[in-house]
Amino acid sequence: MLFTPEAVILAAFVAGIPLVVRPLKAAFSDAKLRDLEAAASLCGLSPLKRFLLITVPLVRKPLAAAFILAAGRAIGEVGITMMLGGNIEDRTATVSLEIFNAVGRGDFDEATALCGVLAAISLCFYVLLDRLGASDKA
Numbered sequence: 001m002l003f004t005p006e007a008v009i010l011a012a013f014v015a016g017i018p019l020v021v022r023p024l025k026a027a028f029s030d031a032k033l034r035d036l037e038a039a040a041s042l043c044g045l046s047p048l049k050r051f052l053l054i055t056v057p058l059v060r061k062p063l064a065a066a067f068i069l070a071a072g073r074a075i076g077e078v079g080i081t082m083m084l085g086g087n088i089e090d091r092t093a094t095v096s097l098e099i100f101n102a103v104g105r106g107d108f109d110e111a112t113a114l115c116g117v118l119a120a121i122s123l124c125f126y127v128l129l130d131r132l133g134a135s136d137k138a
Helices: 005-028 031-042 047-075 079-085 095-105 108-137
Strands: none
Touching (some): 079 095, 095 108
């Protein structure tokens, strides 16, 4: 599996795990969620219905935020991606590895352009996270 596109996906997954676990742990341990799940259980809802009708709607924003954070972390990852996926041109290349390669070649114009792409993606992620937070306050 090493040095394959699947390894790059695994590297992105590994890099993003910490940023998914922490917000979801906080969301699932919320007292309001536990109370509503207990009330739904007393009303006779099955565990699956409880999960789909109570849990998922209450954790959807933290879940979305967690995946946005993980994706942001994954697109900028170089170290784990290089170790697992290698740095094989046209096979396991990512934008962050292409920046690394461009700097290594001395092609600073390409590296700057690719950094601009990553910055634009990061800005989009920031706007999404800001909107998720703003909708919590409304």
